[in-house]
Amino acid sequence: MSISVNDHLVKTRNQLFSTINSLTKEELNKKPASDMWSVSQVCHHLFLAERAFTQSIIYGLKQGISRKADPKPIQFAADRSIKADAPDIVLPGEVSLTMEQIIDELDMSREVLLEVLSRIEDKSLLAERSAKHPLFGHLPLDQWVELIYLHEHRHIEQIEEIKLYIR
Template structure:
């Protein structure tokens, strides 16, 4: 469990370091009509974390059932386009970086509160929830997928910075 928490913390710190330099106009600027702004990427990450937390809570209530582990590695390949499910599509309202940081903190606090209720982390390999893209996956893979997904979008934010000319 500690490795999961370490990976979640390290990835979140990388994300926060990427978004702090943005001015509000840059943060909300879309690189083009077909792509999200950095603010929308962050809103998406918040929505995903909320949804994943709910999925983990739901999965913890299920009967134990060994589910085959999935190869999640393609999530890290930014060349592979993955359409976001409707429930995690961000809105287009303008938002400040500090508001996003607070919302990211709140969604992470909620996730960690759920994880803190787990006495034996092996239960995460014995219970599952259905993912909209991967199907049934063990709960430990939901956690792994969360930080991998965030890493993917950190790269997207870096790309956005380059396109719109944000200083590092």
């Protein structure tokens, strides 16, 4: 039996919260180096990215003409050995957040995503329509959803690395 996309979303988000739940506010906001993000910046980036992904899904669904795209090898998005620069729209900036603020942001972006997905009567549209991704080009909308948990997994590994420096 395969795990559903929703199960992956839940599992990865729970893993993220488990990874950060023991950190103090100071640890959440401590940068390991001037050119690295803090844990709170990584989490804020995840919030911004999930919002952007959700907007891309909405855009793809609203397109009058269906543009079908071939599936892409998005699994490598979770591979931290492959460097990828975040687009400006999802850069976290210099934020200092509490655990409560991080959880609130991530809960809010997930709630909006799930609401959008729940309103899609014909789920096959997610495979039939696409939106342009900055790294993958035109990406089927169902892969945009998968990319959310793959991207989150990538950053959970990053947080684990950050924790080695800040503790």
